[in-house]
Amino acid sequence: MSGRWAQRARAAAARVLGGEPDVLTVAALRVREGREVYLCSAGERAVVAKCYPDAERAAAAARALELLGGAHGPLLVPECLALDAGERVVVQTHLRGRPLGERLAAGAGDEAVARLAAAVGALHGLGVRLPAEVSRATTLAAAEDALRRLSGADARLAARGVAGAREAFDGAPPLGPVPSHGDLGVAQILDCPPHLAIVDFDKAAQAEPALDVGNLVAQLVRSRPGDGAALAAALVAGYEAAAGATVAPLAAAYALLVLARKLAWLAPGRRAPVRAALEALVSSPLAPLAPR
Incomplete structure (x- = not known):
């Protein structure tokens, strides 16, 4: 400080x-x-x-x-x-509120995820245009660049994730850009009844709605090995219902890219949770993207 x-x-x-x-x-x-x-x-x-x-x-x-x-x-x-x-x-x-992570830890995951899906849908529904923009191409390029810092099994795992994301992008037309947080995670969310507050908009930009959802999917699966995948699937379903848009394949693609980059950023001794999340996402029904 x-x-x-x-x-x-x-x-x-x-x-x-x-x-x-x-x-x-x-x-x-x-x-x-x-x-x-x-x-x-x-x-x-x-x-x-x-x-x-x-x-x-x-x-x-x-x-x-x-x-x-x-x-x-x-x-x-x-x-x-x-x-x-x-x-x-x-x-x-x-904004005075309780961290959403505490709600998840207290066993209120289903309710918290439902409210989170609605809040993210509301963010994406705002009729504003942010000056910056994040595209599929730039997100994919950042993950591909990160692969160069990996070797061995980690490099092969991350490459599977990037390949799966690329396949999903190739198979789906871009969704219209919306105002996006850009780096959304549970740490940026506060429970301020009756609202959920989202903070830290330093990387806010126009992007596909699946970018924010994918960031959350990646974090839930990484940080909660017991129920994270189920909560992530519920988040995607809740978001789709709230926003009226199908994002599941693309959200999974962005989640794979987030995890591939994070695997490269971390020291080898700290990679185990990210490695487990990436392995889960390349093989789970939420993200049947990479060849196995």
Whole structure:
């Protein structure tokens, strides 16, 4: 955590909350990919201040929240309160909620997944267009590039996943682009009754709806070896019912690419959960894609 970044967050939050920066209580929430995130409060009022390493990323994050922020049926997205372009800080609303992962761990998986499917469907149904775009081609190319960092059995397994994804893409026309989170996982979802809140829109872009669903499928299967595949299948079915679109084969394809990339990013000693998830997806009914 950088003292300089904390001071940037404090000053930007003070301009939103009012009062002098020194009277604010500032607590670091997380550091991720060079971005520092702080909870800044004055009494009962609180905001989140995110510090970015460059102005372009800060502006893109602010723009995504300007377009997507607010309550949308079952979905809640933070609103952008201010952008300090010079200091590269985005101030946004603080959403108070329980991590969705806790709901899953508490045995409420079916209910949580049903609400999640509805919330993601609501996100994709927003009538806005984000400036950035993520295509099948770029996602596939990133996974193919990741294969070069693998060897042996891991390389063969990841190659099967990439081949299966390519086959699924070749066999299905592209779905119309929708506003997409771009990096959606359970960690970005809060239970804020009656809504589910989705946060961290730093990689938001126009993309096929199957990208977000596939990211969630990959994480559920990887992080929950006991019931993850069943929850992933329920998520896909619930999303299709909510959105009125068939995404199952393409969601599985994106999940395979996510897992292939992750296998390459991780040190060999940390790959076991990803390896197991990738093996499950290339052979399960949810993703009958790769040759066996």
